[in-house]
Amino acid sequence: MKWGVIGIGNMGEMLVQAWLESRMVEPQNVVLHNRSIYKAEQIQQIYPSVTVVSDPISAAKQVDILFVCVKPLSIHPLLGDIREHLTEEQCLVSITSPYSVKELEQLVPCQVARIIPSITNRAVTGASLVTFGERIKPIMKSYLEQSIKHYSKPIEIKEDITRVSSDIVSCGPAFFSYIMQRFIEATCEETNITKKEATMMMSEMMIGLGKLIEDGHYSLETLQQKVCVKGGVTGEGIxxxxxxxxxxxxxxxxxxxxxxxEDKREIAEQLEV
Structure with missing residues (x-):
């Protein structure tokens, strides 16, 4: 199967890198389009077999699975341009939370899925949040699920928990990165440790923490219990x-x-026009 991406922003670029590095798909089966063509060409410089096209219609015509990685309010006009070039056998995939799969199915004739990635996928790990449309065929659903497993853990979610799930999986790395940076700043202000030293220690601690959970040694709750000795220093911090x-x-x-x-309201206004 051929995979396409329209929109090579932070997440679009990250997805393509994760696909290619995990060998989920071979470079010759990847088609890219971005409004600023140079961003797609930067990926092509690393993977010369990747196809870069100058317009979204060309991408839509060439692929079996098309990831739309543009901003929410850009989706409606984009689908208006490529709709007539999509077939029932193709699958359109959105990575943005405000558009429901039901709304997307009203705009295109093909199969539809929503797969919300995480920046952690760049390391071929973490989760992807998956919601399938009603028209998705069993063979396409199975193919997508197995493909995603090459670079992340697919977690199928219902529409009503889309936002909070995305807060954890997609936004979470930024939220906790900010908290860790504030922790580092405090250590430098309160003690003689350097920012370089504190950053190295914090990074290694987070890597180790993730490994403990991944390997099943502890859950988040039991890990806290193991470290937090009654009457000890950690307990005072808690x-x-x-x-x-x-x-x-x-x-x-x-x-x-x-x-x-707010995004949902603006999308609804577009759909009513």
Whole structure:
């Protein structure tokens, strides 16, 4: 099968790199289009067999599976341009949360899926959030699931938990990267440790933490229990976290859901036109 990507932004580029490095698909079976053609050509410089096309219609005509990796409000006009060039045998895949698969199915004649990636997929790990449309054929569904397993763990989700799932899987790396950076800044302000030293220690700690969970040595809860000895230093730190975090994550989720609702309203306005 041939795989295509329209939109080589951060996530589009990351997906192509994950596909090729995991050997999920061979370079000669990848077709790329981006409004700024040089971004697609940068990938082609590394993988010369990748095909780069100058317009989205050419991409739509050449592939079996087409990933749309553009901003939510750019999806409707894009699908208007390529709709008549899509067939029932093809599969259109969106990576953005505000568009439901049901809404996408109303805009195109082909099979539809939504696969929300995570930046962790760049390391051929982490999760991908998957929702299939009603027209998806069993053979295509199975093929997509098995393909995704080359670079991530597919987790099928229902529409009503799309936003919160994306907050964890897709936004989570940025959220926790920010928290770790703030932790590093505090260590430098409160002690004589250098930023370089603290960053190295933090990075190695996070790598080790992920490995402990991946290998099944501990769950998040049991890991905390193992480290947090009663009456010890870690316990004093946990007390501060309990006092200071409060409703922070509740407010975070409220904000992301507000933005999600705004995007959904703007999409609905487009669809009504």
């Amino acid at each position: 007390k501060v976290l309990e006092e200071e975090i409060g409703n922070m994550f509740h407010r975070l989720l409220q904000k992301t859901h507000e933005k999600y609702a």
